Each structure stands twice: as structure tokens, then as C-alpha cells.
Amino acid sequence: TVSENAATLAQSGYGVFYMEEGWQIPVRELLGAMLLNSSNEAAFILAEYIAGTEKEFAVMMNEMARLLDLDSAKFFNASGLPEYSDSLMASVRQNSMSVNDLFRLTCAVLQKYPQILDYTSQKEMYLPTLDVTAYNTNYLLYNMDNAVGLKTGTTDEAGCCLVGSVKAGNAGNEHVLTAIVIGANSNLDRYQIPEVLLTWGTGRLEAQQLSAASQTDEVSAAEDVNVNNQPGTDQDE
Numbered sequence: 009t010v011s012e013n014a015a016t017l018a019q020s021g022y023g024v025f026y027m028e029e030g031w032q033i034p035v036r037e038l039l040g041a042m043l044l045n046s047s048n049e050a051a052f053i054l055a056e057y058i059a060g061t062e063k064e065f066a067v068m069m070n071e072m073a074r075l076l077d078l079d080s081a082k083f084f085n086a087s088g089l090p091e092y093s094d095s096l097m098a099s100v101r102q103n104s105m106s107v108n109d110l111f112r113l114t115c116a117v118l119q120k121y122p123q124i125l126d127y128t129s130q131k132e133m134y135l136p137t138l139d140v141t142a143y144n145t146n147y148l149l150y151n152m153d154n155a156v157g158l159k160t161g162t163t164d165e166a167g168c169c170l171v172g173s174v175k176a177g178n179a180g181n182e183h184v185l186t187a188i189v190i191g192a193n194s195n196l197d198r199y200q201i202p203e204v205l206l207t208w209g210t211g212r213l214e215a216q217q218l219s220a221a222s223q224t225d226e227v228s229a230a231e232d233v234n235v236n237n238q239p240g241t242d243q244d245e
Contacts, residue, residue, distance in 0.1 A: 010049075011056055018049035022089055025049065025138055033137050040133040043124070045142040046160060048087040055086035062086050073109075076116055080106040090163055102165055107188050114158065114171055114186050125184075128157030128173075147199050148172045152206065156184065160198070167191040172202035176210040178217050185209045 010018070010031040018027035024047040027033070038054050041047035055065035066083045073081035083103045084091055090102045105113070117124060127133070131149050133142045148155040154174045161169040169190040177183045187202035187209070 009057075010053060013062075014049055014053045014056065017052055022048050022087075025135075025140055025142075027138070031137075037135040037137055040127055040130075040135060041138075041142050043127040043159065044130065044133055044144040046145055047142070048089055051086040073113075076113065078105065078109040078113060080104070080109045081113070088161060088163065088166075090165065100165075102163060107190055110171065110188055110190070111186065114173075114188070118173075118184055124158075125156045125173075128159065129155070146170070146172070147195075148174075148203065148206075151199065151203060154210065155206075158186065167193065168195055168198040170198045170202055172199075172206060174206045174210060176206075176213050178214065178221075181217060183213060185213065 010027045010029055010033065012029045015027055015029040015031075017023055018025060024045055025041055027049055033050075033053065035054070035057070038047075038050040041050040042054065052062055055062040059065035059068055062085055065086050069083040069086070070081070073083065081104070084101055085103065088103045090100045093099050093101050128144070128146070129149070131144050134140075135142055145160045146155070146157065148170075152174055154176060155172070156175050157173040158171040167190065169188075169192065171186060171188050173184050173186045175182055176185050185206055187205040189198055189201050192198040192201070
């Protein structure tokens with residue numbers, strides 16, 4: 009259910025999709041709006057749905073960060089928007105995390121919730137309740153055929169950021185490779201750098217798998233020769 013505060017956020021300059029207080033929106037659509045189109049209000053509504061308030065959800069986020077040993081992580085809200093502190097001398101504060109911890113968090117999410125890729129790999133998703141289409145802000149999906157995610161993020165202080173992921177490897181031995189860029193000066197840099205890294209990583213992984221498969225074939229062939237040359241076999245006779 010869209011609360012009064014969620015509706016206020018949705019109708020502000022930080023809103024992505026128009027929503028009104030009292031609207032009922034399915035979780036699936038909220039996830040699509042958040043993961044594809046960076047809907048701050050969708051993140052806010054989901055936080056309220058889970059924890060009662062966004063502030064309590066931020067407490068849960070910090071507790072999870074400690075469980076995952078993400079020492080640099082510090083969360084104030086669900087969306088990542090800058091906000092003012094409650095102190096007498098109010099100051100702007102913002103969620104923060106190192107690249108290393110962001111990578112570790114990405115691995116944890118992909119291992120526990122691989123279905124997130126069902127959302128982040130889509131270029132667009134129709135949201136029937138809102139009667140709008142959410143368009144993915146991750147341009148890697150348009151530049152790399154094997155791109156599957158994962159998430160963009162932009163604020164004045166953080167710059168242009170991206171956790172970019174692709175599927176790579178041979179059939180039956182597929183991996184998700186991830187490149188992370190934070191603080192890029194432009195939207196173009198945000199995509200060019202991870203595209204280079206992910207293209208290199210894909211080629212490297214597939215070459216390693218091909219080499220390993222070739223060595224396995226050689227071992228199998230050697231074993232066949234040894235077996236066929238044993239005394240008493242048809243080959244020996």
C-alpha cells in the first residue's frame with residue numbers, strides 16, 4: 009500500500025513514477041520499478057512493507073551488512089538518496105560502501121537470490137497497475153549481448169556508478185562476471201570502463217575453460233590408449 013510519505017516522495021523531484029496514497033501495488037511491480045528504473049518510491053514502499061518504516065529497514069540493512077562483514081557499509085535509507093541528519097546542526101548524509109564490499113554484497117545477492125537476474129536482464133517491463141513501462145537504466149544491456157544486470161546509481165556526491173554483470177563461459181559451466189565502477193565523471197564513462205573489463209573477463213574465462221577441456225580430452229585419450237594396449241585385449245592380439 010502506498011503510504012502518505014511514499015506518495016509525497018513519488019510526487020517530488022526524486023520520484024520516478026506517479027503514485028497516490030492508498031494505491032495497492034504488487035511486490036513484483038515494485039521490484040521491477042526499483043531494479044529497472046531506479047524508482048526511489050518503490051524502494052521506500054518495499055522498505056515500509058517489510059519493516060514498518062524506512063528508518064527501521066535501514067537498521068535491518070546495517071545489521072545484514074555486519075552479518076556479511078561489510079565493514080565499510082553504512083545505510084540511512086532504502087533508496088540511497090541523500091538526506092539530512094536529525095542533529096541540531098543538520099548535515100547531508102548518504103549511504104556509503106567501498107567497491108570491495110559492494111562486490112562482496114553483489115556475490116551474496118546473486119548466490120542467495122539468483123532470480124534478481126530475471127528482472128535486471130530485462131530492457132523493459134510493463135507495470136499494469138501503474139499502466140507504465142519501466143525502462144532499464146543500465147545501458148550495458150543494449151551494448152553487450154550477454155549482459156544481465158545489475159544496477160545503476162547516481163548522486164552528486166557518488167557520481168555515476170554501476171554494478172555491471174554478464175553471463176560468460178561454456179554451456180553447463182556458466183558464470184556471472186561483475187565489474188564495478190563508482191564515481192565516474194559521466195554516464196559514458198560509467199559504461200565504457202565496465203564494458204572493457206567484462207569483455208576481457210569473458211574472453212579470459214572462455215579461454216581457460218577451453219584449455220581445461222582440451223587437457224581433459226588429452227587425458228581421456230591417453231587413458232584409452234593405455235587400456236587398449238593392455239595384454240589380453242583385442243588390440244594386443
